[in-house]
Amino acid sequence: GQNIDQPTEMTATEGAIVQINCTYQTSGFNGLFWYQQHAGEAPTFLSYNVLDGLEEKGRFSSFLSRSKGYSYLLLKELQMKDSASYLCASLDSNYQLIWGAGTKLIIKP
């Protein structure tokens, strides 16, 4: 079956670094997406990885290892506004997104 695993909740301190992991098992693979969703709001796109390696975009970076079925989202210099849920999604062979349940990130002062 198809499965996306990510931690349910994480807590980090303002100004610190946090890494949110995601493992995936999907029928075929056409890329890995990360979305951010603040409470009561729409998910918004953060990153897309299809090749192995690290993609950096400001304070956020996303890493992919296709051989391990593994990705992580790295958030640096955490700010209170980064408190949100982070959704991992894998694009399968039918170009359908398979979603994880999301990781709720709590930032403490």
Add this chain to the structure above:
Amino acid sequence: ETGVTQTPRHLVMGMTNKKSLKCEQHLGHNAMYWYKQSAKKPLELMFVYNFKEQTENNSVPSRFSPECPNSSHLFLHLHTLQPEDSALYLCASSQDPGQEYNEQFFGPGTRLTVL
């Protein structure tokens, strides 16, 4: 502002009611999606429309009926719902669902409560 709007934002309905959710995208995209988001569960894809044609129907009960009159508008008609259908219903759009980099743009969702 994501370019995808949904109305209403909140809806409370009884099990015998009929209501409709509306979604509109202003991005010129070709594909539109309905998702169901329940607490602590993955997003569940319900329906996909590509160029107004339904391409996916992921075993959704018939009490949910989609309608896509054009590439910019998408409706979800609801009738005789069950309390377990209470959830956040998200609409999304994308340029082309058959490509690798196919970023989906989401609306803010309709919070549905079925009594």
